Amino acid sequence: MMISAEQINYSIGHKNILNNVSIQFLPGRCNLIIGPNGSGKSTLIKLLSGELDNYDGRIMYNSSDIKTFTKLRLAASRAVLSQQTELSFPMTVEEVVMLGRNPHFEFNPSKKDIEIVQEVIALLDLNSFIYRNYQTLSGGEKQRVHYARVLAQIWESPKDDQRYLFLDEPLNNLDIYYQELFLSIAVSLLNETTTLIGVVHDINIALRYADQLSFLKEGTIIKNGAPAKIVDAILIKEVFNVDTQIMAHPSTGKPIVLF
Amino acid sequence: MRLNNKIFFIVLTLVLVLVLIAAIALGAVQILPSEMMAAFIHWCKGEANTSIYENVFLQLRLPRVLLCAITGAILAVSGVLMQGLFRNPVVEPGLIGTSAGAAFGASIVFSLSPFMSPLFKTVLGPFLVPVFAFMGGLAATYLVYSLAKNNKRVSILPLLLVGMAINAIGLSGVGLMTYIARDPQARSITFWNLGTFSGASWFQVLVTGMVALVCIYISFRQAKKLNVLLLGEQEAGYLGVEVNKLKTGILIVNTAMVSVATAFVGVIAFMGLIVPHVLRLLIGSDNRKLIPASIIMGALLLTLADMGARLLLAPAEMPIGIITSIIGAPLYIFLLKKYHFNQNHL
Numbered sequence: 001m002m003i004s005a006e007q008i009n010y011s012i013g014h015k016n017i018l019n020n021v022s023i024q025f026l027p028g029r030c031n032l033i034i035g036p037n038g039s040g041k042s043t044l045i046k047l048l049s050g051e052l053d054n055y056d057g058r059i060m061y062n063s064s065d066i067k068t069f070t071k072l073r074l075a076a077s078r079a080v081l082s083q084q085t086e087l088s089f090p091m092t093v094e095e096v097v098m099l100g101r102n103p104h105f106e107f108n109p110s111k112k113d114i115e116i117v118q119e120v121i122a123l124l125d126l127n128s129f130i131y132r133n134y135q136t137l138s139g140g141e142k143q144r145v146h147y148a149r150v151l152a153q154i155w156e157s158p159k160d161d162q163r164y165l166f167l168d169e170p171l172n173n174l175d176i177y178y179q180e181l182f183l184s185i186a187v188s189l190l191n192e193t194t195t196l197i198g199v200v201h202d203i204n205i206a207l208r209y210a211d212q213l214s215f216l217k218e219g220t221i222i223k224n225g226a227p228a229k230i231v232d233a234i235l236i237k238e239v240f241n242v243d244t245q246i247m248a249h250p251s252t253g254k255p256i257v258l259f
Numbered sequence: 260m261r262l263n264n265k266i267f268f269i270v271l272t273l274v275l276v277l278v279l280i281a282a283i284a285l286g287a288v289q290i291l292p293s294e295m296m297a298a299f300i301h302w303c304k305g306e307a308n309t310s311i312y313e314n315v316f317l318q319l320r321l322p323r324v325l326l327c328a329i330t331g332a333i334l335a336v337s338g339v340l341m342q343g344l345f346r347n348p349v350v351e352p353g354l355i356g357t358s359a360g361a362a363f364g365a366s367i368v369f370s371l372s373p374f375m376s377p378l379f380k381t382v383l384g385p386f387l388v389p390v391f392a393f394m395g396g397l398a399a400t401y402l403v404y405s406l407a408k409n410n411k412r413v414s415i416l417p418l419l420l421v422g423m424a425i426n427a428i429g430l431s432g433v434g435l436m437t438y439i440a441r442d443p444q445a446r447s448i449t450f451w452n453l454g455t456f457s458g459a460s461w462f463q464v465l466v467t468g469m470v471a472l473v474c475i476y477i478s479f480r481q482a483k484k485l486n487v488l489l490l491g492e493q494e495a496g497y498l499g500v501e502v503n504k505l506k507t508g509i510l511i512v513n514t515a516m517v518s519v520a521t522a523f524v525g526v527i528a529f530m531g532l533i534v535p536h537v538l539r540l541l542i543g544s545d546n547r548k549l550i551p552a553s554i555i556m557g558a559l560l561l562t563l564a565d566m567g568a569r570l571l572l573a574p575a576e577m578p579i580g581i582i583t584s585i586i587g588a589p590l591y592i593f594l595l596k597k598y599h600f601n602q603n604h605l
Contacts, residue, residue: 049497051493051496051497070499071499071500071501072500073499074499075499082493082497086491087490088489089342089346089544090539090540090543090544091489091544091545095545099486102484102486102498106483107483107547
C-alpha cells in the first residue's frame, strides 16, 4: 500500500527536470519534499498526482500503474492543493468548495455532498465567509477556500478505501497560525489508508511535521528519510548552499535549523 | 446582489412572453390578440387565412419574432460557453471570428452558387447555406484559437488581436462576395455586416430552432464540467474533467449554432457579451443556472432590440446590429476597463 516512483526521468525540451528519481511514499505518514527553487519539487508532485504523463519510468499506486486510471477515477480518491488558483468570475465560497465534490455526483449534489461541504467549511473557519464572493477574499483566505475544496474532494471515497492528498507549496500566503492549521489538519487525516505527499518551503516547518523528508536538488533526490536521522549542517549546505547550525528543539527534541 | 432563483426564472419567463406578444402585435400593421387567436384556429382547422392581418401574422410577424428569439438565445448561451471556455468575461462569438467566418461561408454560397457543382446543391439542398456557414465559422474560430494559443494557454490579448484580424478577413471576404455578385438578390448580403431579421421564414425558424435545441441541450449537459473549468485547466483535470475533450466538444457545438444563426440573420455583435454579464450579477456564475437563464434573457433582449429596429424609424427599418452595438460596445469597454486594464495577464 503505497505510491512509488520508479526511475522517473522528465525533461522539457532539452532541459532535464527530474533525473532517475526512485522513491516510495507510505500511507499513514507525513511525507514532505523540500529543496531550493527550481529543483523540480512541483514537477514531481505533478507527475505523482497524474497531471503530467509524458515521463519515462513508472508511477504505481499500490499495484496499479497510474496510467491505467481514468481522470475521473483518479479524482475520486486523489486531491491536489496547488500553489495558486484564480477565478475569473464571481462565485461564492460555498460554490467553490462544492466544486471539490465534482467527481462524486452526476449533475446536482446529493445531501451527503452538501453535508461534507459544510463540515470542511467549519474545519477551516470559513463559516462566516460562505456567501462571500471568492474574488473579494485575501490571498490567505482564498487558499483556505481551496484547501476546503480539496479536502471535500477526498473527505471519504466510497469506491476505494485508499485516498491520496498532495500539497504543492500550500503555505505561501498564510500566517503562522494557518500554516500550523493546514499541516495539523493534514496530519490528523492520516491513517493506514491515507497517503500524504507535500512540498513545503520552510525547512523548520518541514522538520517539525515530516515523518519522511526528501531533499531534492537539480532534479535528483539527495537524501530521503526520517529528519532526525538524516539532517545535519552538511546536508543543508549541500542542498541549499547556506551555512547553518542544527539544534534540538527544547521541548520536542526534533531538529531545528538556525541561519 | 443575488436573487431568489425560482422567482427570478418565473418573472423572466413572464416578461419574455409579454415581450413576444408585444413584438408580434406591433409594427407597420398592428395585430390584435384576437386576430392572432383567429389565425391559429384557422390554421389548426386547415382553413385558408382570408384576412390580410392573419397572413401578416402567420407569414411575416410570427416567424420573424420566433427566429429573433431563437437567435437571441443562441447568442447568449454562446457567450456563456465561450466565456467559460476561455475563462474570460470579454469573449463572445462576434469577437473571436465565429460570426464573421460564418457570414463569409454563407456569402460564398449566395455569390458563387451559379458556378458551384450541382452536386453540392442536390446533396445539401436547402441546407447549403447553413453548412457553408458552419464550415466558415469553424475554420475562423479554430484559426483564432490556435494562433492565439501559447504554451497550451490562451491569453486574452492575443485572442482579441487575432480575433480582430480574422474578423477583418471574414468581413472583407463578405465584401468581396458582395462586389462580384451579379444577381440583385445576392447584393442584399451586405446585411451580414449589421444583421437583420427582415427575411425571416418558417424554414429558417425550423432549422435554427432544431440546431439550437440540440446544441443547447448538449452544452447544458456539460454545465457541471464547465463550472469546474472555472478553476482553470489544471485544477479541472485534478477534479476529473477531461479538459481537451470538453473544450473541443463545446467549441464545435457552439460554432454550429452560432454559424447557423449567422447564416440567416447576419452578424449581431455584443449580444453574447451583455446577457451573461448581467445574469452573473443577478444569479451568479453557476452554468447550470446561467445557461437556462441565458436562453430566456437572450430571447427577451434580442426581441426587444428587433422591435426597436422595426419601430424607431418606422416605416423604415434599422439593421438590428446597430442597436445591439450601441448598447453593447460601451458595456464592452466598461468590462475591459474593469477586468483587464490594470491586470498584468492581459
